């Protein structure tokens with residue numbers, strides 16, 4: 211496509227929509243007439259490339275003009291995006307990046323946004339309003355305050371304690387939703403659905419557990435009201451959405467002629483499987499490609515174990531080798547073999563699913579990871595390792611060991627992550643480790659990061675694994691030693707023998 215030149219691109223706003231270059235798809239509906247019946251907590255890049263786009267597709271259908279999204283940001287990092295969205299009347303663009311072409315469209319389904327720390331009362335007002343029928347969440351894998359190994363709610367977490375002590379000044383999604391539920395209970399406002407859109411096993415059940423445990427600590431009546439009035443569908447979400455870069459913003463300005471301060475970037479692929487359990491109505495997402503089902507578990511397990519686990523499998527070694535994008539890693543023949551072998555190892559833990567051919571599914575993952583144009587960041591994949599190991603790697607390991615199998619790649623993945631935690635790559639360059647839960651590995655880190663037992667005996671991450679399967683400790687230790695003495699490539703070769 212020819213570059214658009216000649217004048218400064220106009221800022222994306224309601225008023226400039228009609229003047230955008232014709233090639234850019236944009237809302238064909240009147241945004242002021244949408245009804246924000248869905249309030250989404252955590253309207254970051256993933257929400258805006260996934261749920262909000264399904265809603266936008268629906269709004270673009272001639273007879274589906276109702277559901278819009280109202281977004282809420284909880285974290286300091288959300289402030290910048292909030293300011294940008296306000297400037298743009300909450301419009302933003304989606305840059306779809308395929309290997310050989312990029313398209314850009316404007317998404318109009320987000321019709322408002324609040325930065326919660328500056329607008330606590332307004333946010334609670336939105337969540338407790340009778341207009342709100344669905345509260346949805348993208349708060350990351352580690353954002354549910356539930357310990358994986360025990361299923362225990364982390365009632366002693368500093369932020370949870372804060373929210374219990376100050377119910378009208380919450381910090382966490384749990385505190386906000388509980389306060390909204392309390393007001394709805396007292397005012398006789400109707401039921402609503404809490405829809406989790408995070409990558410975790412039985413995400414609806416996890417949201418339910420967190421909210422009910424928190425509510426119980428507030429009052430028995432609130433706990434009971436929530437049990438009777440809120441539904442918690444499980445869902446599986448999928449679309450690779452890298453962090454937006456300045457280069458992406460420049461592409462949008464130069465190629466498409468738009469100044470967009472809040473664009474999101476994603477691959478063309480998308481998938482959404484939801485349990486049809488919405489107590490107060492829902493958008494007809496099935497009309498735009500979502501799959502409604504009675505049992506999400508096998509879909510979610512397939513996705514998390516193969517795709518998310520696959521990302522972790524090549525992510526840590528990629529960082530150690532100095533790669534910055536996932537495509538560089540997936541196109542490295544040795545890392546690609548590791549990924550393929552990892553998926554072969556995990557496959558026996560998965561059920562055959564109607565409509566999903568696992569050969570094709572795994573081949574598609576290799577292709578999606580190899581999309582060089584998308585420049586998905588290795589740093590993004592390596593972040594939050596504690597939560598990712600426990601959700602994407604450990605469950606497959608438990609299944610295989612429990613059946614008497616002898617996995618080789620999964621223990622290597624754990625070793626590669628532990629080795630990565632030293633914070634130095636193979637060229638002795640510093641790597642930035644971003645993981646809010648790293649404190650749980652303090653004894654391992656304090657001892658120099660070389661003793662596998664100290665890591666694997668961290669019960670909050672690995673439960674009883676180290677004690678039930680001592681051979682696992684031996685295996686991880688041996689890979690860790692080899693990584694230190696012979697480096698990443700030699701250790702992968704050895705693992706793949």
Ligand code: CS2
Pocket residue numbers: 409447448449450451517518519521522590591592598
């Ligand atoms: C990734 C996911 O963060 C990760 O480790 O595996 O963000 C992944 O890109 C998405 O789940 C794709 O749907």
